[in-house]
Amino acid sequence: MKLCLFFFPILLTVIALPGCSEKEKPTIGVTPSSLVFTAEEGTNPSPQNFTISNTGKGTLNFSLSLSVPWLSVSQTSGTGSETVIVSVNTVGLSAGTHSGQITTIDGGATNSPVNTLVTLVLTKNQGKVPPLQQLRSAKITFIIPEGDDKDDNTKVSMTVTTRVNNQFEQTLASLDNFGDQQVWEDDGNHSYSYDLNIAGGVTYEMVTAGGIKTKIEWKPVGNDRGFFHYRLVLRFDDGDPSTAPIELEQTSPVLIEMSEGIRIYTNP
DSSP states (O other): OOOOOOOOOOOOOOOOTTTOOOSSSOOOESSSSSSEEEEEEOOOOOOOOOOOOOOSSSOOOOOOOSTTTTTTSOEEEEEESEEEEEEOOOOTOOSSEEEEEEEEOOSSTTTTEEEEEEEEEEOOOOOOOOOOOOEEEEEEEEEEEEEEBBBOOOOEEEOOOOOOOOEEEEEEEEEEEESSSOOOOOOOEEEEEOOOOTTTOHHHHHHHHOEEEEEEEEEEEESEEEEEEEEEEEEEEEEEEOOOOOOEEEOOOEEEESSSSSEEEEEO
């Protein structure tokens, strides 16, 4: 018996399924590729921005990790393109060069992870004297309880002083003959505030050393009487918007009564 062998060609077809190609994956783009901060020892540099974007296909879903505790970011995850604010806290760091790293991660990206090098250069503090906290404003608020109100013809004057070198009193703020157009209502629900005129060259250190002395003068028409508490607020700052202002406050220890026969009050 004779056997015959036949050979048939087989066609093999490979089908590419959607989502399997590298061309369809996102790619992490980071600009700039590195950040450099400089500051003087004991101060913080201004924040900087870096941008994360998708330079590939698909959707970029990223997260961020930081290698050092002195770094912080405005967000730790995002989708697509985002601008991230990077801040540095130099507390506890000595002068010199410090290095850190921000890592951008997306497990589905073609180039994950991407590292952004952060360099912090701290110079030695040269012993500069920080700007002095200067007196910028002074405000007096009178709180009126139930009792006799102040007539609209009665005027009030006041002066705020501090003692310098235990020799003389220096004026901090003052205001003359105010309130004469107002009746201070005495139903217990009213307060009246006035901005005082301040003296130049007054510092926080000067006032805390010398203390605050307030003098209020009552100038009534007839026997007009008034009862009130007051709150005095002195506001200091060094002219730098990034520095929080300092406030000194003085309040009346007792309810103050003023009249034709009691025209002057001082505290202390």
